[in-house]
Amino acid sequence: MRVAQLDFADPEFPVSIVEKPSPDLPGPQWARIRVTGGGICGSDLHLFKPTTGQTPMLMSYVAMPMELGHEISGIVLEAGPGFPIDSGERVAVDPVMGCVARGIEPLCPQCAIGAAASCHNLASREVTPGFMIGYTNGLGSGWADEVVVHESMLHLVPDAVADEAVVLHEPLSVVIHGVLRRPPRDGDRVLIVGAGIIGLCAVAAIKSLFPACHVTVVAKHDHQQDAARSLGADEVVAPASDGSHISELAKIAETHVVGTGMLAGGFQYVIEAVGAPGAISECLRSVGGGGTIIFLGAAGVTEVDLTPLWFKEVTVAGSFCHASDPHGAEGLVHSVDLALDVLASGALPHDLVITHEFPLGQLREAVETALGRGETGALKVVLRPQDMV
Ligand SMILES: [Zn+2]
Ligand SMILES: [Zn+2]
Structure with a gap:
């Protein structure tokens, strides 16, 4: 499969698209996802043109080389025995790898309350170095053909959400x-x-x-x-x-x-x-x-x-x-599920905010389009690895 990784191999552009074998499933509760959308996030753009100041405290939280792309929509291709979601289902990926995904027990206090994004073990390097998909190595990512994901990171997509819109779950969440x-x-x-x-x-x-x-x-x-x-x-x-x-x-x-x-x-x-x-x-x-x-x-x-x-x-x-938070009468609700509900309601129309789509092979053009938003009119730029565009 192809994956975009930050490796500084090309002096002109820090990211290379490399061929790698499809990653093995790390365990029975993992699934292989075919990526249908990989959004380009503002935090990704900082790798190309820093605008928000460096974050040296996070250096221990990332892999190098780093497989990029944490805004991910996809379809389940293959899953381990006992995996609760069928092959062919559309899924939204919560990219954060907390204690549950890493198989760490007992859970840290944050994971125990459903707040894996502030997990105490994000720098543990268990399963993979990197705190979340998009900053890891060896699992694939959103800017790749495939990614492997633990069941705790997957959210089923309601029918009312259009295929193209699913990737918006991540920034919305x-x-x-x-x-x-x-x-x-x-x-x-x-x-x-x-x-x-x-x-x-x-x-x-x-x-x-x-x-x-x-x-x-x-x-x-x-x-x-x-x-x-x-x-x-x-x-x-x-x-x-x-x-x-x-x-x-x-x-x-x-x-x-x-x-x-x-x-x-x-x-x-x-x-x-x-x-x-x-x-x-x-x-x-x-x-x-x-x-x-x-x-x-x-x-x-x-x-x-x-x-x-x-x-x-x-x-x-x-x-x-992302996390589970209290929300009105519904009690604890995961932000990715709420984001999918908001998308299903039509409150964030994908044809309004996804302004540009590129095949994975045109990553450089995609990044330049996103960086040049003042001229290009870009809001959200999405990579479509399966050449849907
Ligand atoms: Zn982001
Ligand atoms: Zn944890």
């Missing part, structure tokens, strides 16, 4: 888990900073799961602004390079700007969907007193003025990947 870590209240004014795919998924998630919230989006590019409006954002604000759009945000939040550009009151609930210092600062200066910021952008080493954090008594909730 990232947002849903983040939001459910500390949900907004009815009537909250929500500010989403950033309108790449994570920001747009946040619009769809808030509008679907918390429809009584008012949603404002800060969106840089025209095509992002249009998409945010199509998904139901109540207000869309274009950021000015001198920060002067803060007065527009003040008007929406029915407050005023103090001094050098902090809102006196502000938005009760803010979602950081970029990971760059400018966006983090935007969240901090716009959040209201006693408000909440959900950190979804993958910020690394960076410099921001944290004054509003303590001065406004802000609560910051970090979030990573």
